[in-house]
Amino acid sequence: MKRFIGFIKKEFYHIFRDRRSLFILFGMPIAQILLFGFAITNEINNVDIAILDYSKDAVTEEIINKISASKYFSIKQLIEKESDIESIFKQGKVKAILNFEKDFSKNLIKDHKATIQIITDATDPNTANTITNFVNAILQKYQKSLNKDAVIAYQIVPRSRMVYNPELKSVYMFVPGVMTIILMLVSAMMTSISITREKELGTMEILLVSPLKPIQVIVGKVFPYIFLSVINAVVIVVLSIFIFNMPVQGSLFLLAMESILFIISALALGILISTISATQQTAMMISLMGLMLPVILLSGFIFPISSMPVPLQIISNIIPAKWFIIIIKGIMLKGVGLEFIWKETLILLGMTVFFIALSVRKYKIRLE
Known part of the structure; x- marks a missing residue:
């Protein structure tokens, strides 16, 4: 029994000495509950809107x-x-525009009825519906x-208009x-195991003594996967167009170039994970756990970033997926050109x- 207890103590010592195990045991659950608790919300907060007021009266x-x-x-x-509405939506600065009719106050007093148009960017149908309801x-x-205290009831009639996705297709x-x-x-997972595989198979020594420079090794590791990932992207776009009737309002060439840029970014991130991981298992775990949650929760894919706490909004800026989603929605749904998405492209x-x-x-550090 003493041997068994000693064996259990040894296992505890091993766990407490391994910082990675401690992080997985205690750090990941805390990070996940905080992300899910703050990021997952159907409410909206501080959504940017614009006002088109033809009446400009007290009401x-x-x-x-x-x-x-x-x-x-x-x-x-x-x-x-009104001609400014399309360009403002294409710039992605606002999610909705409130359009007050001319003589709003006069119509309300004279006819006891006035109209306001709620124009929303329905590329995200859930957010558009929520904005309209609020x-x-x-x-x-x-x-x-x-x-x-009115004898005859006044009536403000809201009329909603959804742009880019009038049918609110999810x-x-x-x-x-x-x-x-x-x-x-x-892309990240494919490349994250590339260098760690060399270490585990014992072929890293060949790279160490080869005349190839580190940048050549990195590019060489990434290049084959670019081709394979581009095929993935083409298949996804083709299926989206012909199976789900997804429109592509903008340039297919621009969409292809932006997709390649994002693929290279993801592959480079995978290579970075590979260089700091000792084993393929560690690389896969970092790729899955370290990328999946931020990409799903902090990219604006499902939940609006503007409704998240400020710290999460700041963190979302370092998620490449956030910027690519803005780009791809702009090209496919809004038909924008590079002049509207140059900032996201540069990022x-x-x-x-x-x-x-x-x-x-x-x-280089691992070579020394």
């Missing part, structure tokens, strides 16, 4: 102030003409306050998100260069 100003005072919306800008709730509350949201997840996880390019440079640096 519309009061309504705008009430909407602005709520925690759900943040008025990003005021626009002057605006309607604020308008109904204001209408109720107007009718408190596939318009899921196809870009699923494409992003597949390309990220498959992805910068991340790719950073991952490759860090991989080379880590590889």
Whole structure:
């Protein structure tokens, strides 16, 4: 019995000495519960909207102030003409635009009825529906306050208009998100085990004595997987178009170039994981657990980033998938060109260069 107890003590010592095991046992559950608790929400907070006010009277100003005072919306800008609506949505600056009809106050007083149009970006149908419902709730509350002492009831009529996805098809949201997840996880996992496989098979010595420079080894490891991942991307897009009737409003060439850039970014991230992992098992675990949750929860694929706590919003900026989803939705659903997504493209390019440079640096360290 003493031997058995001693054996158990030894196992405890081994676990407590292994920091990676302790992190998996205690760190991962804490990280997961915090991510799920804060990121998964159907509510909206501080959603950026724009106002198109043709009336510009006391009533519309009061309504705008009430909407602005709520925690759900943040008025990003005021626009002057209806022709600006499309360009603002394409820039991705706002999720909704409230359009007050001309002579809003006069119509409300004279006819006891006035109209406000709620225009929402329905590339994310769940968020679009939620925005419409929250605006309607604020308008109904204001209408109720107007009718408190009124003989004839005043009526504010909201008319909703969904752009880019008027039928609110969920596939318009899921196809870009699923494409992003597949390309990220498959590409990262494929390359994350490449260098660790060399270590485990004992062939790393061949690379060590070869005349190849670290950058050549990294690029050589990544290049074959680029071709394979591009085939994956083509299959996904073809299935999306012909099976799920997913539209591609923008340039197929631009979509292809952006997809290749994202694939290279994911592959470079996989190589980075590979250079810092001792075994294939560790590399696979980091790829799955370290990438899957952030990609699903913090990329804006399912849950709006603007509704998350500020720390998670900041962290989401270092998730490559976030920027690719913005790009792919812009090209496929909005038909935007590079002039609207150049910032996201530069961010992805910068991340790719950073991952490759860090991989080379880590590889050099392991050579010494």
